[in-house]
Every structure is written in C-alpha cells, then in structure tokens.
Amino acid sequence: MTEQEQHAPEEVDAHGWRPVALGLDLPPASVTGARIGEQRLAIWRNSHGDVRASDDRCPHRGMRLSLGFVRDDMLACLYHGWRFDAEGRCRTIPAHPGLKPAATIRTTTFPTIESDGLIWCRVDGVEPPESPPALTSPAHPTTPVRTIRIDAPTRSVSRALGISPDDRTARVNLPIHDIADTPDDNAPTPSDAAAMSAVTVVVVQHAVGREETRLYVLIEGDAPTTTIQRASRWASSLRDKVEREHKDAIVVEHV
Numbered sequence: 001m002t003e004q005e006q007h008a009p010e011e012v013d014a015h016g017w018r019p020v021a022l023g024l025d026l027p028p029a030s031v032t033g034a035r036i037g038e039q040r041l042a043i044w045r046n047s048h049g050d051v052r053a054s055d056d057r058c059p060h061r062g063m064r065l066s067l068g069f070v071r072d073d074m075l076a077c078l079y080h081g082w083r084f085d086a087e088g089r090c091r092t093i094p095a096h097p098g099l100k101p102a103a104t105i106r107t108t109t110f111p112t113i114e115s116d117g118l119i120w121c122r123v124d125g126v127e128p129p130e131s132p133p134a135l136t137s138p139a140h141p142t143t144p145v146r147t148i149r150i151d152a153p154t155r156s157v158s159r160a161l162g163i164s165p166d167d168r169t170a171r172v173n174l175p176i177h178d179i180a181d182t183p184d185d186n187a188p189t190p191s192d193a194a195a196m197s198a199v200t201v202v203v204v205q206h207a208v209g210r211e212e213t214r215l216y217v218l219i220e221g222d223a224p225t226t227t228i229q230r231a232s233r234w235a236s237s238l239r240d241k242v243e244r245e246h247k248d249a250i251v252v253e254h255v
Contacts, residue, residue: 014039017113017120017132019206019216024144026051026119031075033066035208039123041110042066046073052086053121055108059090065107117142117218118204135169135202136220142202145217145231150239152246154207157215160242161203170203171220174234199223201231215239 014037021043026032031044033056040056042065054075056066063079070076074083074091082101083092090105111129112121120132136142150157154165161170175198200220208214217235219227 015122015124016126017122017129019118019204019214020053020112020121021119022144022147022216022218023051023114023117023119025147029070029073031066031068031070033064034121036121036123039110040064040066041121041123042068042075043112043119043121044070044075046070046086048073050086051112051114051119053110053112054084054088055110057107058082059105059107117144118216133169135204135218140221142218142220143223143228145201145219145228146235148215148217148235148239149208150213150215150242151211152213152242153211154205154213156242156246156249157205157213160238160245161205168205170205172201172203173198174201174231199227199231201234203235 018036020034020036020041021032026043026045028045028049029047031042034041034043034053042054042056043051044054045051047070052075054065056064058065058068058077058079060077060082061079063077065075065077065084068076068078071081071083072092074085076083081092081094082090084107085091086109088106088109089103090101090107093099093101110121110123112119113132114120115132116135118132118135122129158165158167158170161172163170202218202220204216204218206214206216215235215238217231219231223231
C-alpha cells in the first residue's frame, strides 16, 4: 500500500449488522440518532424495553425523528408531534385528533436486535437477516463501559488495537493494575494475553464516516465500578493516542 493509499478516505461499508448504541445508553421511552453508511437512523426504545430503528426523517416536513421523543410507545416528531408505530405507520396527528392517518403515511423501519449489551441494526435489506455476531458466550455476559468517538478512520483504530482492518471486534486483555495506563507501543493487544490478574475489554468499532469511528467498549463478565472506571480511562487514552497519530500522519503527508 502506498502512502497516498494509506491516508486516502476509506469507504464506509453498510452491509451486515452494525452496532449503533450501547443498550445502557438508551433507557426506556427514549430516542437517539445513529448512522450506517449514508442511512441516518432514529434508534428508539418503548416503555417495555423493545428497541426499534426508523429512518431519521419525518415524512411530513423532513424533521429528524432522532430529535423527537417517545409517546404512548410510538416515535413522535419534535416538529408537529406526528407519531409512528413500530412498523413505521403514522398513527396520530395531534393537529387533527379525529383524523385517521392514511396507511401510506409512514417511515421506513429497519431490523434491530439487542444482544451482548449492544444494539445492532442493519440497513442492507437482506431477508431474513441472520443474527449479529456473538461477542461472548452465554456464560460470560458483558458489562457496558462507554461509547467513545474517535476522529480518525477505522484503519487507524484497528492498527492501534493490533487487529486487521477487516475485523470489527477486538479483545484486549489488560492487567487490572495497568488498565489506567496510556496505550503505547508496548501496550497489551488482542494477541498479547496477560497471564496474571486481568480483565478482558471487548471493543467493537463502527465507521460512522470516513474520518470518524465510534467505539463501543464493554468488559467480559461482571465488573465492579472501579474496573469500569479504569477501563473508561484506558479507552480515553486510546482515543487520544489514535487521534494524535492520525493528525501527525496527515501533517507528514502534506510536508
């Protein structure tokens, strides 16, 4: 690979299941925004805990539905309050309470699954969609740590994690007493298992854009608050390292 190819903007693959949020970050009756390739999404959860994904555009005036709210277990637009059910059909127009909206008034919905502490979605239209990749065995549940944004392409993040650019998940074994250290050239990687007391951090990466990566950080198994906090600090240090090296590479390229 030439230096020019190495720093060229990478294409964003929108095929297959993609992580769009930590389950912890989407409490009941709430909505958040996400993106897979060029498809913008409104990810929302009803009061019963069910997760849905809708096109992030109200068919009325084009308002982003991710800026809206959940009312009566339906996704409501912030602008005029139009409400859409789990299948995307408009059920209520507040300005016309006696009107039954036409069946043609609807928003596109997409398959979602919540597993291993992550909310997965796919927008490629494959039917029937297979299950998303399992991060751990049923005997080892995950503990969510945080979602972190990195202003760098996924290939830069993969390099720092010591995995192939084609891999989306890294398993980093970190000694508990070193977990708050700043990642450096000698930091543990997925191929560098720590033998003694360690915690396994599962890192799932998702390309939001060509120069932006979202990391979903979890710990394999149950973890106390202190370990979660240390893993969070480690993730922050990883972000700082990747962004710094990416910026340095861009500067060198233009010298």
